[in-house]
Amino acid sequence: MVTGTSLSAVFPLGSRVNERGRLEVGGCDTIEMAREFGTPAYVVAEDDLRTRARAFVQAGRDTGHSDFHVVFASKAFPCTAVLALFASEGLWCDAASGGELHLALEAGFHPERIVLHGNAKSEAELRMALRHRVGAIVVDNFDEIDRLARLVAEGELADRSDGQPVLVRVTPDVSGETHEKISTGQADSKFGFAIERAGEAIARLRAVEGLSLRGLHAHIGSQLLGLEPFRREAAEFAKLGDFPVWDLGGGLGVQYTEGQPSPPSIEEYVSTIVESAHANGMGPETRLLIEPGRALCANAGVTLYTVESVKQNVSRWVAVDGGMSDNMRPMLYGAPYEAHVADRLGGATQCVLAGKHCESGDVILREALLADPRPGDVIVTPATGAYGYAMANNYNGVPRAPVVFCRDGDARVVVRRERHEDLTARDVS
Numbered sequence: 001m002v003t004g005t006s007l008s009a010v011f012p013l014g015s016r017v018n019e020r021g022r023l024e025v026g027g028c029d030t031i032e033m034a035r036e037f038g039t040p041a042y043v044v045a046e047d048d049l050r051t052r053a054r055a056f057v058q059a060g061r062d063t064g065h066s067d068f069h070v071v072f073a074s075k076a077f078p079c080t081a082v083l084a085l086f087a088s089e090g091l092w093c094d095a096a097s098g099g100e101l102h103l104a105l106e107a108g109f110h111p112e113r114i115v116l117h118g119n120a121k122s123e124a125e126l127r128m129a130l131r132h133r134v135g136a137i138v139v140d141n142f143d144e145i146d147r148l149a150r151l152v153a154e155g156e157l158a159d160r161s162d163g164q165p166v167l168v169r170v171t172p173d174v175s176g177e178t179h180e181k182i183s184t185g186q187a188d189s190k191f192g193f194a195i196e197r198a199g200e201a202i203a204r205l206r207a208v209e210g211l212s213l214r215g216l217h218a219h220i221g222s223q224l225l226g227l228e229p230f231r232r233e234a235a236e237f238a239k240l241g242d243f244p245v246w247d248l249g250g251g252l253g254v255q256y257t258e259g260q261p262s263p264p265s266i267e268e269y270v271s272t273i274v275e276s277a278h279a280n281g282m283g284p285e286t287r288l289l290i291e292p293g294r295a296l297c298a299n300a301g302v303t304l305y306t307v308e309s310v311k312q313n314v315s316r317w318v319a320v321d322g323g324m325s326d327n328m329r330p331m332l333y334g335a336p337y338e339a340h341v342a343d344r345l346g347g348a349t350q351c352v353l354a355g356k357h358c359e360s361g362d363v364i365l366r367e368a369l370l371a372d373p374r375p376g377d378v379i380v381t382p383a384t385g386a387y388g389y390a391m392a393n394n395y396n397g398v399p400r401a402p403v404v405f406c407r408d409g410d411a412r413v414v415v416r417r418e419r420h421e422d423l424t425a426r427d428v429s
């Protein structure tokens with residue numbers, strides 16, 4: 001891995017400022033990458049993804065719990081190259097739609113290692129899951145039980161011998177401190193069965209021949225920076241009975257800016273989950289699953305932009321060539337980021353870093369401190385490896401940005417930039 005001037009934990013592992021004073025990611029000079037691949041671009045350090053995947057797997061091994069699996073929440077970065085990398089590291093995959101299931105299969109995950117989620121699964125999505133016999137369908141509501149029972153009766157099962165494994169999603173009324181839009185475990189959630197109805201769901205699923213009820217699932221929220229909610233989740237879970245499989249969801253938070261407190265480490269998080277499970281009767285013979293999304297990929301990625309204009313109104317407005325089409329998070333959640341000029345990191349010029357979209361809310365960072373930014377400068381926003389590409393869109397007809405993997409000084413495009421022709425490719429004349 002690259003050595004040199006080390007940067008804060010917000011940047012991909014191995015990033016440094018090189019001899020030319022430029023940010024280097026995965027051994028590649030970001031200014032050169034901006035020139036070669038254009039901007040905006042999602043730049044991902046491959047070694048970072050692998051290191052974090054290995055850290056999760058190793059942390060599981062260190063607990064001594066043999067049937068422990070790390071299920072990547074593919075919604076965080078639903079890109080084939082990322083999924084294939086995690087598949088090669090032995091992770092499992094959480095898919096929340098037929099589209100994500102398709103991506104997971106194409107990327108090479110064995111169906112047994114795929115968990116299908118969704119609070120509004122369509123019949124077509126359920127059929128697809130049954131035909132591939134995914135590792136588990138996480139059942140969210142009574143209508144889905146009826147639909148599954150009908151599909152199984154109609155003969156949609158891939159394997160009749162021991163049935164399609166299912167888990168029951170419960171909402172354990174544990175909420176962690178996070179933005180309300182990404183909090184999911186509270187009693188009145190759109191996800192899963194209220195805890196009082198879980199018994200009925202379990203009984204109804206057990207009565208369906210062809211389905212095999214294996215256990216429970218919960219996901220209490222995202223970007224959680226404390227471990228206590230995970231302990232409470234395990235305690236609530238355990239009240240529902242004994243099962244061979246427990247899926248405790250994802251949610252471990254990450255550091256988006258240098259000033260933000262560090263989240264618990266992967267090791268602390270995994271050991272807390274496993275210890276809490278054991279303390280609540282989920283013994284060593286059970287299967288434990290966790291579903292990290294952003295903790296596996298957020299800090300592995302940076303976004304590169306080019307400054308198009310700098311103007312002084314009341315504030316100093318620095319406008320770049322991307323924005324809410326490549327990163328919705330500041331607009332949706334008020335999510336904080338930091339930004340730097342890629343060849344002058346740090347800086348003291350107070351600016352508003354704005355996107356190029358026709359909307360005042362298209363601001364990436366209200367209070368950016370940049371080193372005298374000028375048109376043509378490359379701007380980098382670290383910690384954009386999760387839910388940026390995932391929620392990208394074509395607002396204002398802006399083509400979606402490419403994904404570039406870098407490793408040991410080599411950079412390669414794994415998803416090409418959209419072209420203007422892609423914007424009309426689905427038109428039917």
Ligand code: LLP
Pocket residue numbers: 073076094117182219221222223249250251252291292293294295329333386387
């Ligand atoms: N498992 C389930 C069932 C989930 O619903 C989620 C996230 C995860 C795992 C992964 O959560 P993570 O470890 O990444 O926090 N667009 C939002 C995030 C929405 C997350 C929804 N579910 C954002 O940009 O923050």
